[in-house]
Amino acid sequence: MSATPGITLLGSTGSIGVSTLDVIERNPGRCRVVALTANSDVARLLEQCLKFRPRYAVMADESAAARLRVQLRQQAPDIEVMAGVDGLVRVAELDEVDCVMAAIVGAAGLLPTLAAARAGKRVLLANKEALVMSGALFMNEVRRSGAVLLPVDSEHNAVFQCLPPDFLPGRASPDGVEQILLTASGGPFRTTPLEQLASVTPEQACAHPNWEMGRKISVDSATMMNKGLEVIEACWLFGLPESKVQVVLHPQSVVHSLVQYRDGSVLAELGRPDMRTPIAHALAWPERVASGVGLLDLFAVGRLDFEPPDLDRFPCLALATQAWRAGGTASTVLNAANEVAVQAFLDGRLPFTGIPRVIEATLEQCPVQSPDSLDVILEADSAARMTARAQIEQGLRRAGS
Ligand code: NDP
Numbered sequence: 001m002s003a004t005p006g007i008t009l010l011g012s013t014g015s016i017g018v019s020t021l022d023v024i025e026r027n028p029g030r031c032r033v034v035a036l037t038a039n040s041d042v043a044r045l046l047e048q049c050l051k052f053r054p055r056y057a058v059m060a061d062e063s064a065a066a067r068l069r070v071q072l073r074q075q076a077p078d079i080e081v082m083a084g085v086d087g088l089v090r091v092a093e094l095d096e097v098d099c100v101m102a103a104i105v106g107a108a109g110l111l112p113t114l115a116a117a118r119a120g121k122r123v124l125l126a127n128k129e130a131l132v133m134s135g136a137l138f139m140n141e142v143r144r145s146g147a148v149l150l151p152v153d154s155e156h157n158a159v160f161q162c163l164p165p166d167f168l169p170g171r172a173s174p175d176g177v178e179q180i181l182l183t184a185s186g187g188p189f190r191t192t193p194l195e196q197l198a199s200v201t202p203e204q205a206c207a208h209p210n211w212e213m214g215r216k217i218s219v220d221s222a223t224m225m226n227k228g229l230e231v232i233e234a235c236w237l238f239g240l241p242e243s244k245v246q247v248v249l250h251p252q253s254v255v256h257s258l259v260q261y262r263d264g265s266v267l268a269e270l271g272r273p274d275m276r277t278p279i280a281h282a283l284a285w286p287e288r289v290a291s292g293v294g295l296l297d298l299f300a301v302g303r304l305d306f307e308p309p310d311l312d313r314f315p316c317l318a319l320a321t322q323a324w325r326a327g328g329t330a331s332t333v334l335n336a337a338n339e340v341a342v343q344a345f346l347d348g349r350l351p352f353t354g355i356p357r358v359i360e361a362t363l364e365q366c367p368v369q370s371p372d373s374l375d376v377i378l379e380a381d382s383a384a385r386m387t388a389r390a391q392i393e394q395g396l397r398r399a400g401s
Contacts, residue, residue: 005122006034006096010088010112011103013038013045015214016126016152016275020101021048023280027289031099035091039108040064046071049079055096056080058087060108088112093119099283101152102127105216106339107381110134114374120145124282126152128233129339133332134377135236142170149237150282155182155230156237157278158256158269163238165286173239180240181258182230183250184309185210187222190251194313198353202346210253210273219342223355224309228320229338232331235324242324247317249307254296271296315356319363328368329380336384337362344392354395362388 007024011017017036024031035056038045042064049057049072057072057079059065065083072079082090092100092112100116101124102109109127114134116123118141125131131138142149149169151157159180160167167174188207189197206218213221220226227247234245248258256278258268271277272293280291311318316338323334341358344350350358366384371377 004029004032005098006094007031007099007101008035008037008091008094008097008116009033009101009103010037010092010109010116011101011105011127012036012048013041014103014105015212015217016103016279017101019275020103020279020283021052023276023283023289023291024052026292027280027284030289031283034094034097037088037091037104037112038064039104042067042071046075049076054079056082056087056091056094058082058091060084060088085111089115092116092121098122099124101279101283102130103152105129105214107133107336110377114138114141117141117147117149118145120147122148122150124150124152124279125237128153128229129335131236132229132232133335133381134371134374135232135331136371137374137377139170139236150285151233151237152275152278152282153230153233154273154275154278155257156233157281159234159238159259161269161281162257162259162267169237169239176262177238177240177244177259178262179260180234180238180245181248181260182227182234182245183248183253183255183257183306184224184227185221185251185253186249186309187224189222189313190249197313198351200352202348205345205352209251211275213275215346216339216342219345219355220338222352223316223342224314225316225320225338225342225355225359227309227314228317229335231317231320232324242321247309249309251305252301252303254301254304316359319356319359323363326363326368329366329371329377330363330368332371332377332380333363333366333368333384334359336381337388340385340388341392349396350392354392358388358391358395361391 033052037058040061062083069081092115099122102113103126110130113130205222253273274293276291323330337359341355
């Protein structure tokens with residue numbers, strides 16, 4: 001590693017990306033921003049480029065990249081602009097990059113995140129969908145290349161902090177662990193009467209009580225598919241069977257997760273619900289740096305509540321468990337159907353309660369295959385998207401007739 005590690009931020013314009021740049025800015029000299037990437041938000045990426053002066057800027061959207069190129073030619077001609085998935089993959093595997101923050105939302109992050117793992121980088125993983133859709137392949141690449149995989153998702157980062165200090169994802173399973181308890185806030189609809197769920201709006205679903213996040217993960221939190229994806233993520237990261245991963249509703253979001261050991265000890269990580277804490281932890285690991293997050297005031301918190309999740313209210317949680325147990329490409333199908341259904345909900349083409357229906361029907365219709373190669377995974381992803389879209393169209397036709 002060079003004296004000042006180089007970092008690529010995949011998804012720098014998103015919620016995690018912006019928080020990561022905030023932490024980087026608070027710790028001058030800690031890392032060098034080599035590349036920033038976005039999909040189509042030219043204005044925000046331009047602003048970030050002018051401030052952080054990376055060597056490369058990548059936009060997945062070709063026309064957005066062309067617009068950024070025009071702007072940067074005048075204001076910062078030394079920054080090279082690239083476009084498309086090839087550009088994203090390239091900046092994830094550059095020799096001058098030591099560390100990659102994987103914070104693209106959804107399956108779009110798979111290829112660059114996998115490229116970072118293959119290239120043996122330190123991979124800070126926020127993009128859980130990449131791991132859910134390609135778990136076995138991804139973890140094999142981590143083992144083969146010696147990449148250091150550090151969880152950024154707050155629950156997994158909390159678990160990682162509570163595991164023995166020599167544990168790293170992808171290496172041996174942690175010793176003496178009886179159970180992992182993943183906490184979940186229950187989102188904005190934890191107590192909403194069930195009969196009202198069919199008519200909730202995207203704005204209501206995105207108004208998370210404790211966390212500020214991108215729109216897709218906010219809806220996932222409202223359905224609790226987010227927790228379902230996180231159970232799968234935990235099984236891959238920590239090498240544990242799903243029977244050892246328990247979801248616990250904890251509305252205050254202060255305890256970010258817990259590890260129960262064989263001897264009866266329970267270790268937990270607590271803090272304010274602010275993603276800059278796990279981001280700073282992963283960026284500096286094994287050291288500690290300032291994150292900008294204030295100290296936790298336990299007297300102000302007052303009480304901590306815990307309850308089991310209600311699977312009638314949150315059927316997506318049960319669907320995720322079902323997919324994990326089915327094995328093979330079922331988790332890929334689950335993730336793809338969820339992405340399509342959530343987008344349809346955000347676009348006003350599917351009611352909130354239609355999300356689990358679309359996922360369930362897609363899981364039933366898509367055969368489970370052995371995820372032997374990236375091609376098989378990408379084909380399963382694309383077939384599941386077609387099936388989920390057809391389900392939504394059928395629903396719309398039925399509603400119109
Ligand atoms: P946002 O929607 O806020 O940001 C997504 C980022 O990905 C943006 O930079 C966006 O670019 C980029 N992007 C979107 N689509 C594409 C594409 N097709 N190709 C390339 N880049 C793309 O998401 P979040 O920051 O909330 O979440 C990012 C990831 O982190 C998700 O996987 C989420 O599950 C995970 N995560 C997020 C947490 C949070 O608190 N936000 C907590 C834990 C995990 P543009 O701005 O141009 O659209």
